[in-house]
Amino acid sequence: MGPPEGVAKLSPLEEAIAAEKVGGRLWFYSNYHCNLQCSYCLTESAPLVKRRELGAEAILARGREAKALGFTGFGMTGGEPFILDYMPELVAELGRELPTVVLSNATLFNERRLRELEPLAELPVQIQISLDHPDPVANDEMRGPENFRKVVEAVPRLVERGIGVRIATTLEDPDAVDPDQRDRLCELHRSLGVPDADHVVRPIINRGRAKSNEMGLLAGFEQLEPELTLTADGAFYSPFAPTVRGGRLDTDLLVSRTTTPVSAPAGALLRIADQLPAGHDASIGIR
Amino acid sequence: MSVGPDPSALIALLDREQAPLLTRRFYGDGPASPITASLAQVPELLEVALPFIAAALGPAGLDERIKEIAILRTSALLECRYCVQSHTAVALDAGLSSEEIRALRGDGDIQRIFTEPAERVMIEWIDAVALGRGPIDPAVRGRASDALEDHVLVELTLAVATTLMLNRYCTALELPTGAATLERLAAEGLE
Numbered sequence: 310m311g312p313p314e315g316v317a318k319l320s321p322l323e324e325a326i327a328a329e330k331v332g333g334r335l336w337f338y339s340n341y342h343c344n345l346q347c348s349y350c351l352t353e354s355a356p357l358v359k360r361r362e363l364g365a366e367a368i369l370a371r372g373r374e375a376k377a378l379g380f381t382g383f384g385m386t387g388g389e390p391f392i393l394d395y396m397p398e399l400v401a402e403l404g405r406e407l408p409t410v411v412l413s414n415a416t417l418f419n420e421r422r423l424r425e426l427e428p429l430a431e432l433p434v435q436i437q438i439s440l441d442h443p444d445p446v447a448n449d450e451m452r453g454p455e456n457f458r459k460v461v462e463a464v465p466r467l468v469e470r471g472i473g474v475r476i477a478t479t480l481e482d483p484d485a486v487d488p489d490q491r492d493r494l495c496e497l498h499r500s501l502g503v504p505d506a507d508h509v510v511r512p513i514i515n516r517g518r519a520k521s522n523e524m525g526l527l528a529g530f531e532q533l534e535p536e537l538t539l540t541a542d543g544a545f546y547s548p549f550a551p552t553v554r555g556g557r558l559d560t561d562l563l564v565s566r567t568t569t570p571v572s573a574p575a576g577a578l579l580r581i582a583d584q585l586p587a588g589h590d591a592s593i594g595i596r
Numbered sequence: 597m598s599v600g601p602d603p604s605a606l607i608a609l610l611d612r613e614q615a616p617l618l619t620r621r622f623y624g625d626g627p628a629s630p631i632t633a634s635l636a637q638v639p640e641l642l643e644v645a646l647p648f649i650a651a652a653l654g655p656a657g658l659d660e661r662i663k664e665i666a667i668l669r670t671s672a673l674l675e676c677r678y679c680v681q682s683h684t685a686v687a688l689d690a691g692l693s694s695e696e697i698r699a700l701r702g703d704g705d706i707q708r709i710f711t712e713p714a715e716r717v718m719i720e721w722i723d724a725v726a727l728g729r730g731p732i733d734p735a736v737r738g739r740a741s742d743a744l745e746d747h748v749l750v751e752l753t754l755a756v757a758t759t760l761m762l763n764r765y766c767t768a769l770e771l772p773t774g775a776a777t778l779e780r781l782a783a784e785g786l787e
Contacts, residue, residue, distance in 0.1 A: 530617060546617060557608070563616035565640045577640070581617050 322575050323379035331582050332536030333381030334410075335571070336548040337368050339396065340388040345414050345453045347439075349479060349524050351517035353553040354388050361388075361541040365395045367569075369402055371539055374571040376406050384536075386412040386548055397425035404432035410475070412437045415463040416456060423466055430471035435507070437475040438464060443493035461501060468502035475507040481524060483510045516559065517552040530562055535582045537575055543567070544574030546581065606770045609633035622646055630678070630771040631762070652758040658751050660690040662718065665700060666755040668692075669719060670726040672701040676763035681773040684786050697786060717743040718752060725756045 319327065326333040341361040343354035372383055383403045390396045391413050403409045415438040418426070429436075438460060442448035445457035467474050476498045480486055498508050513525030526532075533547040542558055543566040545551040550562030564581065567573045602609075610616075610633050612623050619636040622628070628636075631649070635642035655663055664687040671679035680701060687697050699709040700719075710716055717739050724736045732740075740749060765771075781787050 560610055560614045560616050560637070563639060564618070566638045567640055573640070577618060 320379055321579060322572075325579055325582060326379060326381060330535070331578055332534050333379075334384050334536055335372065335375040335380045335382070336384040336386060336536055336538035337363060337371075338387055338538065338540035338548075338551055339363055339368065339385055339390045339399075340393060341553065342392060343387060343389040343414070344392060344416060345389070345456065347453065347518070348451045348522055349513040349517075349519040351514060351519065351549060351552045352388065353518045353556070358553075359556075362393070363539065363541045365393075365399045368399060368539075371569055371571050372403050372406055374569065375537075375575075378572055378575060380407065380537075382407050383409040384412070384548060385409065389414055389417065391417045391422065397422065397429070400434055401428045401432060404429060404434040408433035410435045410437050412439075412477070414439055414452070414456065414460075415467075416459040418459075418463040418466065423470065426467070426472055427470055429473070433473075435473035435475050436467060437477050437509070439479065440464075440476050440494070440498065441478050441480065443490060443497050461497070464498075464501040464503060473507075474503050475509060476501075476503050478508070478510045479513055480510060481513050483512055486510075514549050516549065517554050520554055530581070531585070533562075535578055535585075537564070537571075537578050539568045539571075539574070544577070546578065602772075605772075607634060607637065609771075610636040618643060627774070629682075630774075631766070634769060634771060649758060649762070652754050656751060657747050658755070661692065662715070662752070663755055664690045664692060665696075665715070665719065666722050666752055667759045668697065669700045669722045670756050670759040671763055673723065673726045674760060674763035674767075676767045678766040678771045678773055679759065679763050681781060682777055684784075685777050685780055688780075688784065688786075694784060694786060714743055718748075721749070721752060722756050725753055726760060 322331070325331045338352075339362065341352050341354055342356060342358050343350075344356060346355040368385075375383075383406070385396075385400065385403070390400075390411055396411075400409060400411050409432075411434065413436050415436070426436075439452065440448065440457075440460050441451055442457075448457040449455065464474055464476070478494060495505065495508065499505070513519050514528045515525040516528065519525040528549060530546055533549055536547050538545040538548045538550060540551045542551065544564040546562040546564055550559070552559045564577045565574045609630055610619075612620070612628070615623055615628070615636050616639040618639045619632075619642050622632050622636075622642060632642065632646060635645055653663055653667060654660075664683060668680065668683045668687050671683055684697055684701070687700075688694075692700075695704060695709055698704045699706050706719055707716070710719060720736055721732075721740045721744070724732045731737075744752070778787070
């Protein structure tokens with residue numbers, strides 16, 4: 310039986326998104342290089358690694374294709390996206406199309422960059438900033454010197470400009486976290502102007518540098534939510550998928566090398582999602 | 597044979613652990629062939645190429661013996677080490693004799709060893725397709741047209757053309773022959 314008269318029929322992708330069979334957010338890996346070198350980084354990002362830059366024009370074009378196909382949001386990650394000069398304008402362009410979240414370490418937000426970010430306040434855009442521990446020493450152990458100070462300085466400056474901010478805390482085992490540590494972290498993000506609703510806690514995933522350092526949870530595709538993720542190297546199953554270890558890109562969760570037309574990797578992702586066992590419940594698909 | 601990362605290799609052959617999701621069904625129970633493990637680098641190509649290769653080179657209207665004659669002969673003419681070695685083993689499985697295999701590899705008199713008239717015409721056709729440039733020599737064309745049905749010519753020509761593609765692919769990408777195949781060829785005196 311078709312849809313009632315006057316109601317447009319959903320495409321298979323739209324149906325899958327509506328049924329939460331695949332995620333509605335299309336992720337981009339803008340680049341792989343970063344000013345930090347975190348101990349649990351999925352992509353072995355660091356200042357001098359291969360950049361693997363996707364490019365502003367490619368991201369925007371694929372984003373517009375994705376919107377037409379029925380995707381409902383965008384995510385941007387890396388590497389550190391804001392190491393790229395064009396990122397504030399690109400994020401604004403994406404935000405004019407669909408709700409967008411950008412993952413950032415927030416350590417590059419000087420006055421000039423903050424001014425460039427101001428248009429985001431009028432758009433459905435959130436910057437998701439990593440903050441792992443309420444103590445500077447413990448936080449910086451994993452994320453690098455001065456990280457804590459830079460984050461607690463940057464967050465209120467974004468908030469006061471009306472820019473959406475989320476705090477992401479990445480932990481070896483979120484269920485085993487010391488309650489006192491958790492409470493102090495939550496007090497900290499509240500004091501910075503970020504409410505509990507915008508605080509996400511996620512596990513370290515045992516891929517990339519975390520795997521080399523024997524950290525985190527094992528994650529196969531059965532544990533991850535299918536969320537199409539485009540990189541300079543192709544389309545992947547999830548933003549946790551295009552990882553790098555020993556300088557080599559992991560291909561176990563590669564969907565296709567083709568990233569445009571977006572319908573090609575989206576169709577391939579749907580075929581993979583169709584193979585997921587009944588009752589599949591992605592348990593660690595928090596980003 | 598291990599198809600894991602080899603730092604000296606031109607390209608990485610993806611082992612089962614690194615095989616992309618949509619390619620895993622092509623890996624089977626044992627080690628993947630280097631063609632599978634290399635094509636897995638581009639899943640959307642593997643998904644169409646492997647079924648095509650299997651159909652073009654496997655038995656259809658022509659039986660396995662004729663297909664292996666086409667593959668081995670073409671590979672020998674193109675000097676593809678990987679294809680000659682791996683299809684020497686397959687040709688043995690298909691029932692070709694060591695003498696026939698040597699002749700197809702250029703070490704023996706084809707006319708003396710292959711006495712079946714239709715097979716002789718087919719080998720002449722294989723040589724003309726594999727080595728020629730431009731149209732097939734009219735005399736060869738005439739003999740093939742007289743002796744072979746249209747569907748045989750089509751299937752044989754596609755087998756040669758597909759082998760040509762694979763010869764260049766395997767040679768350019770320096771695909772390694774498996775240790776088990778090399779051991780078997782040594783045991784048969786067909787290194």
